[in-house]
Amino acid sequence: MKSEFLINWHSQLRKGLLPLFVLMVLQEKENYGYELIQNLQTRFAIDVAEGTLYPLLIRLQKEGLLTSTWVEQVSGIPRKYYVITPVGQQTLHEMRAYMDSLKSINQNEQ
Amino acid sequence: MKSEFLINWHSQLRKGLLPLFVLMVLQEKENYGYELIQNLQTRFAIDVAEGTLYPLLIRLQKEGLLTSTWVEQVSGIPRKYYVITPVGQQTLHEMRAYMDSLKSINQNEQ
DNA sequence: TAGAATACTTTGTATAACTATGTATTTTTA
DNA sequence: TAAAAATACATAGTTATACAAAGTATTCTA
Helix, strand or coil, X not given: CCXXXXXXXXXXXXXXXXXXXXXXXHHHCCEEHHHHHHHHHHHHCCCCCHHHHHHHHHHHHHCCCEEEEEECCCCCCCEEEEEECHHHXXXXXXXXXXXXXXXXXXXXXX | CXXXXXXXXXXXXXXXXXXXXXXXXXXXXXXXXXXXXXXHHHHHCCCCCHHHHHHHHHHHHHCCCEEEEEECCCCCCXXXXXXXXXXXXXXHHHHHHHHHHHHHHHHCXX
């Protein structure tokens, strides 16, 4: 059974990883929120609550990393599709560079 | 120049990484706070303010991952040395396992 | 027709980094 | 030798963000 500390650590780690993962998914293809939650699960084995993701998407959009458009469905509820912007791509690039630098640091371990 | 967003992202990412890095350093050798700040800088290229590290150390101790003892110096100010506990080592192990799982996920990228 | 699934939003709470400040001692330097 | 810098630890207030919970609305399914 996972300790209280580890559960909390995971939650804290997500504060950094989640924006990265979201940008990574959207880099490949535009997504609407509900779809993104499922892609994050299959792609990164990470369960994201709607109350976590939607505020994040709004924040990323406010920062200029994403744009969004409502798309009416022939059948079903309208979906808000999120697309990564050039600023978002540049930011993703720098995030990746930082993550890679961490990896190389961790290499000189037993 | 780094964007506001990236600066903030780094800060959020640290909330997850810092406990991991601290445990990694202490896994190798006991450290006192001030020394630890320097080791985190040389080892992980990460600048940690005292106001960040000391509360973290107190928290980790409260969680049972560390113990600490004051050591009087022949010359100089007494130092509080932090030592990783078995619980801390187990926790570190699980943190590493999780970090490794992230790495393998990130591998299937262009 | 009730319930599940889809789809987005908002409110309140908890966690933890960060800034700033404070205390105290020792070493360096001008 | 006095001032400044470095060493060493601690705490209060602010801010960002995950998360739980609840809400709104539509569509599909049994």
